[in-house]
Structure formats: structure tokens, C-alpha cells
Amino acid sequence: MDRKAWVMRAVEALRFATFKEIQRYLDEEGEAFSKKELEDTLKALVQEGKLEEKDGTYRLARKKGGEEAFEKLFGG
Incomplete structure (x- = not known):
């Protein structure tokens, strides 16, 4: 798996x-x-709209x- x-x-x-937290x-999972790295990854995921902060x-x-589903199907 990648960082994201x-x-x-x-x-x-x-x-x-x-x-x-x-x-x-991540530490407990061995990652x-x-x-x-974590700050940059969190910022990127927020910018991509995958996370909210x-x-x-x-x-x-x-x-x-x-x-959202309509836009994915038909390209908005």
C-alpha cells in the first residue's frame, strides 16, 4: 500500500x-x-476531497x- x-x-x-491518533x-500497524510525511499526506488527501479536517x-x-455518481458516469 502507498502512504495515502x-x-x-x-x-x-x-x-x-x-x-x-x-x-x-500507523506505528502500531508497523507503518x-x-x-x-504524515502531514503532507493528510494535506494531499484533504485537497483531493477524500478527507475532511x-x-x-x-x-x-x-x-x-x-x-457525484452522475459526474463520474457522464463527465459532468
């Missing part, structure tokens, strides 16, 4: 998680990230429902 996949797996497992989860807590981005 590991971080997504951590957030899926934890549901709502701070940076430290995500870091701890130690440097602080900068509020007050230092991360969670999976909410699905946009039918509109």
Missing part, C-alpha cells in the same frame, strides 16, 4: 482522529511515517450522493 492508502485505512478504522495507529480532527469526506 495507509492513512485512509487509519482514518476509516478510527472514524474521527487527530494527527497523533493517526500516527499512533512508521515521519511527521512531515476541522479543528485538527480528520474524518472521511462525506459522499455527495447522486450528483
